Amino acid sequence: MNVATDMRDLSIAGLSVSGGAGPIVRDVTLSVRPGQPLTLLGESGSGKSLVAQAVMGSLPPGLTASGHIRLAGTDLLAAPAAVRRKGWGRTISLLPQEPWLALDPTMRIAGQVAEVHRFVHGRSAQESRLRAEENLAEVGLDRAGTLYPFQMSGGMCQRAAIAITHASDSALLIADEPTKGLDAALRDGVVERLKQEIAAGRLVFTITHDVAVAGALGGMIGVMLDGRLVDYGPAEEVLSAPTHPYTKALLAADPATWQRRVPTQAGAPVVTGRALAKAYGGRSLFEGLDIEVSAGEIVAVVGPSGCGKTTLGNILLGLAPAGSGTVERQGGVPPVRFQKLYQDPPAAFAPHQTIRRALADLVGLHGLSWGKAEALIARLRLGEHLLDRRPGEISGGELQRFALARGLLLDPVFLFADEATSRLDPVSQKEVVELLLEIVRDTGLAVLLVTHDGALADKIADRAVLLDRPAAWVSRRACDALTTGLAPCF
Amino acid sequence: MSTGLDVLTASRPRAVTARGAGAALIAALAAFTILGPLVIEVDPAAQDLSASLAPVGGDYLLGADHYGRSLLARLAHGARLSFGMAFLTMLTAAVPGILLGLVAAWRGGLAERAFELLANIVLALPGLMLVLLLLAFAPGHFGPLYLGLALTLWVEFYRVTRATTTSLLKEPHVEAAKLLGFGPAYILRCHVLPVIAPLIATLAAFAMATAIIAISTLSAISVGLQPPTPELGSMIVELLPYYAEAPLHVLAPAVLIVLLVLGLQLVARGEGR
The missing domain is CATH 3.40.50.300 (P-loop containing nucleotide triphosphate hydrolases)
Structure with a gap:
């Protein structure tokens, strides 16, 4: 039963997303608490991104969500679109996939962080600049403020995107495939950052198809297949004793668990x-x-x-x-x-x-x-x-x-x-x-x-x-x- | 009943209707220009001074001009001339433009640099000046007018083809096709053409519209085709002194030009989506 939920939780109950041809996501129930992040796993087309978009309120036209999504006590689905959009950058922020494409290529990075303070939070220009410097320092980019995105590496862009979500200071952070296209070192770096966010008490909702990322983040894991949540539970449980055949297949598919191939007799x-x-x-x-x-x-x-x-x-x-x-x-x-x-x-x-x-x-x-x-x-x-x-x-x-x-x-x-x-x-x-x-x-x-x-x-x-x-x-x-x-x- | 069709009409109704309207307009005008001169057996140059400035709807369906020539016949011949010349100009510009663009993208190197230089030289000259320059050799003739226009219009075809093809040829699917043993002809036909064809169609419609306006404009300032050739631009100028007595007569060729250009622009707009 629903235990008295903390006012800061995100809880999704009976969420369905339907398009013209019928429901695409059916009856998804999940929750995110401070210190207990949520990671959704699943292949592309399984509907995991639609769940995140339903939370953001950014579903593609033609798709409608039903059910309940409560963030800090208010039902998001009941609010009109304009009100929900006001929450972007204030109560909900998104860590985009492939951030080098999401940053403004014509603007220095410090300015991109400062504009969140200036225009989303309405602070003065001077204060915005100072706070932006702080945000950049938090992610180790204190010397990179004058660089343009094209002068930065993939990892630096990723950190800059995190600094921007810091600036928004929102309660909920949605990370959409944050490790897509990154090699192992950068992937570990991103996971480390997300863990810091969790430790700082933010609600973190991650979407990925990388089992290793889900395992490293801990908290709760949901596995989606064909629009349904087929497995949901604490990370250790789902990863060590999966119940659904798809989850088993997903875990067995991780190269780390494969059998080593026996080298063959090489020819000419x-x-x-x-x-x-x-x-x-x-x-x-x-x-x-x-x-x-x-x-x-x-x-x-x-x-x-x-x-x-x-x-x-x-x-x-x-x-x-x-x-x-x-x-x-x-x-x-x-x-x-x-x-x-x-x-x-x-x-x-x-x-x-x-x-x-x-x-x-x-x-x-x-x-x-x-x-x-x-x-x-x-x-x-x-x-x-x-x-x-x-x-x-x-x-x-x-x-x-x-x-x-x-x-x-x-x-x-x-x-x-x-x-x-x-x-x-x-x-x-x-x-x-x-x-x-x-x-x-x-x-x-x-x-x-x-x-x-x-x-x-x-x-x-x-x-x-x-x-x-x-x-x-x-x-x-x-x-x-x-x-x-x-x-x-x- | 609320399936695919609704989505289709909801997402692109404007482009579809615009293109449909443009195509209908072009079809109607094409019928007029092709069938008109055949059906109307009146010689567009035959004068009947007693019928000077005959009103619309009398013996002459669209009236007659100051020399008593049938306006309907003159409009049909004029539209055929404008349309045909614009089409020919477009073809003459498009074919070398596309070929040079493909060669430049495919070969690169010296060929590309030479074509770029040529294109830049043409772009640096005002288009009108090029046409006037050529017209100076044979005033009032069709040849230099058409050649001059084609010379200014090919650059667009060349530039678009070269830029699109250059980036296309770098794509993995083209590299894969080469590795699989396919030759240039196949790659052009199956990898390049399907992508550039809609762009070229749009450019072609714009180029024809530009040509129609240019021909009429030049004839109107008496450096293009000369009377008594039934040309829409020169018809306007010839009838202009009589605008007080016969305003509809002056308006008719102008409306025809507007409709031709409008039809082409609408078709191009629909194809651009």
């Missing part, structure tokens, strides 16, 4: 790079790098963002010129048998073409049979009905498997997987990786796996190359964490 070298060097914008990414990928082998390239991992892969594939050094590909193999998997699956397909058209054109171009494509589609567990959709109408995991099928049609000897699973939810990631491993085992494909996920590389790679010359702003600790369990080959 497929791609060899010798004494490779590359500089970008006057900064050396790597030099004197030797790398060799043999048939049936998975070689991981690990390192934090901006260290030149993708560039190295592109050099081996011949898409980018090396600064110096030589690349040697297996003789007598046509170039189309060297393929690449992209980070963002929808960007790797022509947006106006159906998948069927794309595959049929490829089959036609190389004089293959459509039966081969059908066999691959079945093997990658993809439904025929997906073929007539356009890339934007298919989930990321399925589209990445289509990308794999497209590459496999050409019997590749080498595949460069460029962060191929980093934008997928954990369950889809596991599916794609398992299929890839199966193919490596069966066909002797050589894989160059570029990733910022040390655990993933650790579990499936035969060898790893650590690019440890990260951009200046990434701490050394991150690199140390990434090397754990890996044997760098240079």
Whole structure:
């Protein structure tokens, strides 16, 4: 039963969000208390963002929320939109995903913090400036006030966004995928900041598909699937003894819990790079790098963002010129048998073409049979009905498997997987990786796996190359964490 | 009953109606310009001085001008000339503009720099001056007028094609297509064309509207086409001295120009969405 709730709680009871085609989110009941944060887990499309938008009052047009959302005793859903909008930045603030896109690119960072004091709280210009300095100092950006967002690193932008939410001094902080697109070091930094917010007594409501983030934040965890809350309870309980099959699958999908792959007998070298060097914008990414990928082998390239991992892969594939050094590909193999998997699956397909058209054109171009494509589609567990959709109408995991099928049609000897699973939810990631491993085992494909996920590389790679010359702003600790369990080959 | 259609009409009613109205207008005017001269068997240059400034609705459906020439016939021929010339000008500007844009985006390097220089030179010259310069060689002729307009209009097509294609070619799906063995023709057809086609259609409608106005304006100041060619701009000027006696006669060609340009602009606006 509802125990006498603290006046500062956020409680959501029987929340449903419906659109034209019926309810999208059904009957969600949750609560957030000071010192007891809430984290919603779930894949994209599970409705977790809609719950946050219902709390904010920023649901897309055409969607309506019903049920009760009480913040500090008042029912938010009963209030008119204009009143709710007044609460933005005062009682509720949002930590945006990918803050480097959310900050104003034409304004210095101190001004962006000060404007919250000046225009949201109506303080004087002088006082706003002083308070903004304090907010920036709190997140360790006291020297960065005169910088523009483009002069700052991803981590600094993230901290600036947190300073802005500090300035708003709101009771409730909603963090929408705060670690999306961040490498391990930055992710840990963000989690650390959010924990400080919790310790300071703010209500923190986080949305993520990263189980590690949910575990680190503690408090309560809710797991969403197809618009329903399928699991809800204290973090330790949900993570150690999940009840719902989806939660179990989600936890099992974390690379850290996977079985380590048994290294295989490597065949002949497929791609060899010798004494490779590359500089970008006057900064050396790597030099004197030797790398060799043999048939049936998975070689991981690990390192934090901006260290030149993708560039190295592109050099081996011949898409980018090396600064110096030589690349040697297996003789007598046509170039189309060297393929690449992209980070963002929808960007790797022509947006106006159906998948069927794309595959049929490829089959036609190389004089293959459509039966081969059908066999691959079945093997990658993809439904025929997906073929007539356009890339934007298919989930990321399925589209990445289509990308794999497209590459496999050409019997590749080498595949460069460029962060191929980093934008997928954990369950889809596991599916794609398992299929890839199966193919490596069966066909002797050589894989160059570029990733910022040390655990993933650790579990499936035969060898790893650590690019440890990260951009200046990434701490050394991150690199140390990434090397754990890996044997760098240079 | 409150499903997809409602959402569609609710979200983009203005663009849809604007485009529909524009298309209807263009269709009606096209029918007038194509069928008009065939149906109306009157020679637009045949004079009948006894019918000078005949009123609207009498023997002449839209009246006659000061030389007693049928205004209906002259309007139909004038509209055909304006419309046809604008279409030809647009094509002459669009085809090289798009081709040069594609080459510049694809090859980059020296070709791109050369085309950029050329485009900048053309942009630096006032468009009207270029047309007047060419007209000076053969005053009153159709050729230099059309060539001059096309020379000023191709830059837009070139610029838009080059900028869009350059960023498109950097996208992963194009890189993936190259890795999969597809050649330039396929990439152009399936990756580039679907993206630039709607932009080009919008530009084309704007370019035609610009051409129609330019032709009429130049003829009105007597440097474009010369009488007795039935041209809408020169018709206005010819009839202007008689505006007190026959105001509708002066207005008719002007209204026709407005309708042509309006139709094109509405279509372009709808396509821009």
